[in-house]
Amino acid sequence: MLEIQNLTKVYDNTIRAVNNLNLTVESGEIFVMLGANGAGKTTTIDLILGFIEPTEGTALINGIDIVKEPLEAKKYVAYVSENVMLYGNFTARQNLDFFTKLGGNKDATKEDYDEAMRRVGLPEEAFKRRVKSFSKGMRQRLGIAIAIMKNAKLVLLDEPTSGLDPRGGAEFLELLQVLKSEEKAIFMSTHDIFRASQIADRLGIMSKGNLVALMERDEIVKADLQEIYMEYVQSYNYDQVGEVAETITEDTDDER
Ligand SMILES: Nc1ncnc2c1ncn2[C@@H]1O[C@H](COP(=O)(O)OP(=O)(O)OP(=O)(O)O)[C@@H](O)[C@H]1O
Numbered sequence: 001m002l003e004i005q006n007l008t009k010v011y012d013n014t015i016r017a018v019n020n021l022n023l024t025v026e027s028g029e030i031f032v033m034l035g036a037n038g039a040g041k042t043t044t045i046d047l048i049l050g051f052i053e054p055t056e057g058t059a060l061i062n063g064i065d066i067v068k069e070p071l072e073a074k075k076y077v078a079y080v081s082e083n084v085m086l087y088g089n090f091t092a093r094q095n096l097d098f099f100t101k102l103g104g105n106k107d108a109t110k111e112d113y114d115e116a117m118r119r120v121g122l123p124e125e126a127f128k129r130r131v132k133s134f135s136k137g138m139r140q141r142l143g144i145a146i147a148i149m150k151n152a153k154l155v156l157l158d159e160p161t162s163g164l165d166p167r168g169g170a171e172f173l174e175l176l177q178v179l180k181s182e183e184k185a186i187f188m189s190t191h192d193i194f195r196a197s198q199i200a201d202r203l204g205i206m207s208k209g210n211l212v213a214l215m216e217r218d219e220i221v222k223a224d225l226q227e228i229y230m231e232y233v234q235s236y237n238y239d240q241v242g243e244v245a246e247t248i249t250e251d252t253d254d255e256r
């Protein structure tokens, strides 16, 4: 469903935010991308969404090239960011109606919206409430309901669980299972190793724009993910720490 081919993004001719990424995500599969701050996760998602242009390579969504046919490709994608974009003065149902119609589905009924909101676990009393009173978890749920209504085949999520409390985070994983059971292809970025290991069918680790590790479910279950993550992601910091340590040693020598 998602096929990333040699995807590369260089900012300002210097920052190689994503470097020659190759990856596929199938329908009914949850792919989780781990990586430190600045690893290139958001840039990857922005490239797949067609928000920014790649320096090289492309991504195919449902076989459609996001660079060559962005409007067609975008029909098959839904996006849930850390802070879901909603209209605060609209009710939940009105937001759902607005974004569903924007996504090209003009025939949806009130019943369809309510059904989608029930599926993501929003309480009935919230359907008619303005979303500016919603908690972060409720906004996330509505974001997923929008994705369900759009009937997107690919759902991209950028750190969707950040800022959710433990229960909200756990419930969010259940929502992802709902999407998976609907045969969506799911690509999610996170810093949360614990949740990643619970939910991922396949898992990648990005470091400085490179995909440095790729694991299947059976490996994820067995592995000490924390250790593997540290090994790959901390190497950059080790170099820096090394330099600082050397400088300190020299200073000490001078004083003596
Ligand atoms: N618009 C931009 N212009 C220049 N550099 C950018 C831009 N956006 C991102 N970068 C750089 O690209 C690299 C990757 O950033 P990106 O936001 O993709 O990382 P990330 O993995 O999402 O990090 P985080 O976990 O902090 O969200 C970083 O070095 C970042 O500074």
Ligand SMILES: [Mg+2]
Residues within 6 Å of the ligand: 041, 042, 043, 158
């Ligand atoms: Mg990011």
